[in-house]
Amino acid sequence: MKKENIFLEFFDKNNLQVISRKDNVNLWNEVIDSLPLRPVKYLNSTIDYYIKYLEDQGEICNDISCVILSDSKPIGIWPLSVSKKKSPLMLSSHGNPVMEPLFTKCPKKTFKNNTKKCFTTASQIADNIGLKDWISSSSMLDNSSVSYWHQICMSSNASLSSFHELYIDLEQPIEKIKSNFRKSYKPLVSLGEKLWKIDVINQSSLSTVIEDHINEFCLLHEDVSGKKTRSTESWNFQKNAILDNEAFSICLRDDKNKLIGAAHFTHTLDQGVYAIAAYDRSLFHKPLGHSVQYAAIKELKKIGCKWYYLGRRSYKNDMPQPTDKEMSISKFKEGFSTNIFPSFVFKIPSTL
Numbered sequence: 004m005k006k007e008n009i010f011l012e013f014f015d016k017n018n019l020q021v022i023s024r025k026d027n028v029n030l031w032n033e034v035i036d037s038l039p040l041r042p043v044k045y046l047n048s049t050i051d052y053y054i055k056y057l058e059d060q061g062e063i064c065n066d067i068s069c070v071i072l073s074d075s076k077p078i079g080i081w082p083l084s085v086s087k088k089k090s091p092l093m094l095s096s097h098g099n100p101v102m103e104p105l106f107t108k109c110p111k112k113t114f115k116n117n118t119k120k121c122f123t124t125a126s127q128i129a130d131n132i133g134l135k136d137w138i139s140s141s142s143m144l145d146n147s148s149v150s151y152w153h154q155i156c157m158s159s160n161a162s163l164s165s166f167h168e169l170y171i172d173l174e175q176p177i178e179k180i181k182s183n184f185r186k187s188y189k190p191l192v193s194l195g196e197k198l199w200k201i202d203v204i205n206q207s208s209l210s211t212v213i214e215d216h217i218n219e220f221c222l223l224h225e226d227v228s229g230k231k232t233r234s235t236e237s238w239n240f241q242k243n244a245i246l247d248n249e250a251f252s253i254c255l256r257d258d259k260n261k262l263i264g265a266a267h268f269t270h271t272l273d274q275g276v277y278a279i280a281a282y283d284r285s286l287f288h289k290p291l292g293h294s295v296q297y298a299a300i301k302e303l304k305k306i307g308c309k310w311y312y313l314g315r316r317s318y319k320n321d322m323p324q325p326t327d328k329e330m331s332i333s334k335f336k337e338g339f340s341t342n343i344f345p346s347f348v349f350k351i352p353s354t355l
Contacts, residue, residue, distance in 0.1 A: 010067050010085060013127045019120040021069035024050070024080070030070050034080045037107045040145050041271035043312070044096075045105060048249050049269060050082055052240040053097035059234045062088040064097065071104060071121070073113050079106040081121055085132060092132040094125065100140035100348055101125055103152035115151060122155045130353040137353055142168065142346040144274075144310065153347060161349040164322060169313040169333070169340040173275070173304050180300060185338030188293055195255075195294025199263070203302050205251035216252060217242040220265045224281040241267055241279075250278075253298045255291060264291045268299050275303040275311045277336075296339050313340055 014021050024031050028047050035041050043049055050068060057064045064086040071079035081104035082096040096102040104121045106114050129137035139161075141153040157163065171180060181189065195201075204216045221238050225231050244250035249271070255264035266280035277299070282291045303311050313336040317325035325333070 010065070010128055013124045013131070014069065016127070017120045017124050019117065019124055020072040020075070021081075022072065024068035024070060024082075025066055027070055030077055031068075031080055034070060034077050034107060035271070038080075038105055039108065040105075041273045042105075042144075043269045043271055043274050043276040044099070044102065045080060045082060046249060046269070046271065048240065048244045048247065050097055052237065052244075053099070054084070055234065055237050055240060057086055057098050059237060060088070062086045062098075066097070068096075071106070071117055073109065073117065077107075078109045078113065079104050079117060081105075083125070085128065091134060094129045094132065094134060094137045100138040103139070103141055103150060118151050119155065122152070122159070126159075126351065126353055129351075134353050136350050139349045139351060140347065141349070143344050144168075144170070149347075153349075156349040156351055159351055161351040164348045164350075166321065166346045166348065167316040167318070168344050168346050169316050169336050170342045170344060171300060171311040171313065171339060172341045173300070173308050173311055175341065177301060177304060180341065181297070183341050188338050191290035191293040192297045195290035195297075198289065199255040199257065199291075199294055200260070201294060201298050202254040202256065203251055203298065204245060204254060205302070206245060206248040208245075210246070213242060213245050216254065216265075219262050220252065220254075220267070220281065223262055223265060223283070224279075227281045227284060244269060251302055253295045253302070255282075255294060264295060266295045266299065268303070270303060270306060270308055272307055273309050275299070275306075275308045277311075277313055292335065300339075313337075315346075316340075316343060 031047055035045060054064045054066055064084050066084050068082045068084065070077050071081060082102050084095055084097045086093050086095065094101060104118060125137060139156060141150050143149065204213060217238050241250060245252065250267060250269045252265055252267050254262060257263050263283040263286055267278045269276050269278050280295065300311060315333060316337050317329045317333040319330070
């Protein structure tokens with residue numbers, strides 16, 4: 004696989020001034036903190052987790068994420084990687100479609116010029132590694148119009164697929180959020196609160212409590228999966244995210260204090276994301292997920308998050324076609340949502 008500096012040559016070729024994310028983690032964090040909207044997928048901890056996940060799946064992931072500079076000052080960030088499992092090489096944002104670069108409040112001309120340079124760089128890298136086309140994405144959360152990145156993609160003869168993303172508006176009062184739940188969910192939430200002991204594991208928890216929780220969560224996940232599907236290091240990423248106040252977990256325990264359910268949520272001050280969960284299969288007929296979701300909503304509101312991203316609402320005619328399990332899970336999540344926003348995936352010719 005080609006070395007990182009070979010790919011970085013394309014940034015230079017397009018006069019795109021950048022520095023590496025992995026060598027400037029603190030600067031990346033500073034840029035995130037100054038963004039108008041701070042999505043979870045752009046966090047250092049999220050990127051590091053994705054990289055480890057890909058490596059656990061046997062992929063070699065070359066992280067070329069960068070901080071974008073203008074006059075030597077940081078103005079943006081761009082998660083980007085080239086990975087390989089078999090062949091061909093893949094251009095992505097660590098396994099996800101290439102995400103658009105995000106910029107601080109800089110002059111409009113600077114923003115547009117650098118966005119164009121990023122797009123051209125991605126196309127040239129894709130062409131160089133032998134891809135006929137590459138995949139990118141864009142969303143409309145907190146935007147009244149499609150992004151400039153979206154416009155560039157479509158002007159470059161991209162084909163477009165649209166999807167539906169489920170959110171909860173956390174700036175609404177908790178009573179209004181709960182009143183918006185699917186009718187059948189409301190008594191189940193109340194029942195779950197009576198049946199289970201519900202704990203929140205967050206940064207304020209003792210470090211030993213966090214450590215024990217991750218170990219117990221891991222064992223529950225293995226038991227539910229029937230095998231070990233994740234490395235110890237990937238679980239440590241989740242532990243560190245809690246310690247760094249970028250994540251929390253919701254735990255359900257029965258009357259014997261046995262862990263019967265747990266879910267992990269990552270967050271910024273703008274957005275919370277439902278990441279992973281495991282529940283005792285023998286209790287699937289009980290209101291496990293309902294209780295966890297309501298507890299997570301309350302915790303995210305306490306943190307001050309504006310939006311809670313539940314996941315995609317899958318439909319039968321989506322392409323690629325979702326599985327029955329994906330359809331069922333998304334329908335369950337829809338029962339909590341207050342908003343559905345469109346997201347877009349672009350298939351872009353590599354040769355401009």
